[in-house]
Amino acid sequence: MGILETIKGKAGELAEDAERAGKVTAAQVKLKSLQGDVEKALTQLGRDAFDLVEKGELSHTALEAAVTRVRAAKQAVADKEAEIAAMRASET
Numbered sequence: 363m364g365i366l367e368t369i370k371g372k373a374g375e376l377a378e379d380a381e382r383a384g385k386v387t388a389a390q391v392k393l394k395s396l397q398g399d400v401e402k403a404l405t406q407l408g409r410d411a412f413d414l415v416e417k418g419e420l421s422h423t424a425l426e427a428a429v430t431r432v433r434a435a436k437q438a439v440a441d442k443e444a445e446i447a448a449m450r451a452s453e454t
Contacts, residue, residue: 408428411425412429412432415429
């Protein structure tokens with residue numbers, strides 16, 4: 363086998379490897395996008411479930427701890443917003 367054939371063979375292998383790597387990368391990008399879609403859907407499900415709990419339309423013991431944490435976090439946000447508003451009001 364001559365040097366030219368060897369170079370052509372290696373170039374072909376490199377091209378195949380690059381194509382395969384490109385396909386893997388594209389698939390990984392698609393996977394990340396799909397995983398993001400799952401996270402968005404789960405987040406929306408959580409918001410919807412919380413809203414239903416707040417309306418009294420959904421109740422389950424498995425949700426109680428999470429609902430309590432959300433309520434506490436929302437109260438902490440409201441408290442911090444009030445604190446900031448008070449600071450701004452005292453500046454004037």
